[in-house]
Amino acid sequence: MNRLLPILLAVTIGSLVATASFAQIPETYTNLKLLPKDIQKRQLMQRMRGFNKALGVKCYFCHKGEEGQPLSTFDFASNENKHKVVARTMMTMTREINTKHLKDLGSKDNPARISCNTCHQGQKHPEEKPE
Template sequence: MKKINFKYRKLCMVTAVIAATLSLSAFIPNQEKPKEEKFSNLKVLPKNTTPDQLKAVMHDFNASLGVKCGFCHAPSKDDPKKMDFASDENKHKNVARDMMKMTAKINKKYFHKTNKEGEIKAISCKTCHNGQKHPEMKIASL
């Protein structure tokens, strides 16, 4: 009789462990590989820009111009508290694109040192803006 009780207890215990594992697995987030985020409306940055690279560029704008996202990005039509990052409605976004092209052209033409990513960055937004939305104009006297 003791053998049956032991086997029965063992079976109950195994069943309980399996049931608990299955129950808890419903609350554990899916461990799938996260999908790579694709950005829409990238016109100057490469189409394969990663989220980390894009964040770095945006943080550079923030520091160089002393601005927040809403300076270049338009609010979402669905929820004005959020940004519509793909929208081109804010004129500053196209100005930023033009400035990116300008600095890239100047760096390529006049500076030939590259960093570890192969980019030439002798001048950047900060060169002229120095933390200001609009760079200070200084007229050189001859």
């Protein structure tokens, strides 16, 4: 039990922090141009966490807000951060590659698809590598 206690505490604190930061994110969205306007918060956050992971960044990389400050102080709808604008272009590009260029590749069960991570792999700046 003595050994488990710190682990239990860490898990509890970890999930409290996650719940607290989730609660700081707005429930309704005013500036969605590509994602469905009535998207559920849970789905939106899944996409946003996917972006964080694919690029190896945190929310402030694309959104107006200060590193280390609570998410309640962020203005997520703002387009002031140029990385958010680039991210929209990237979303459109990824979608077009999937729906146009890869349309007839792969199989029904395993369609050919790319995602942010196909190129980024945890990096902000994917590098062109020699063949």
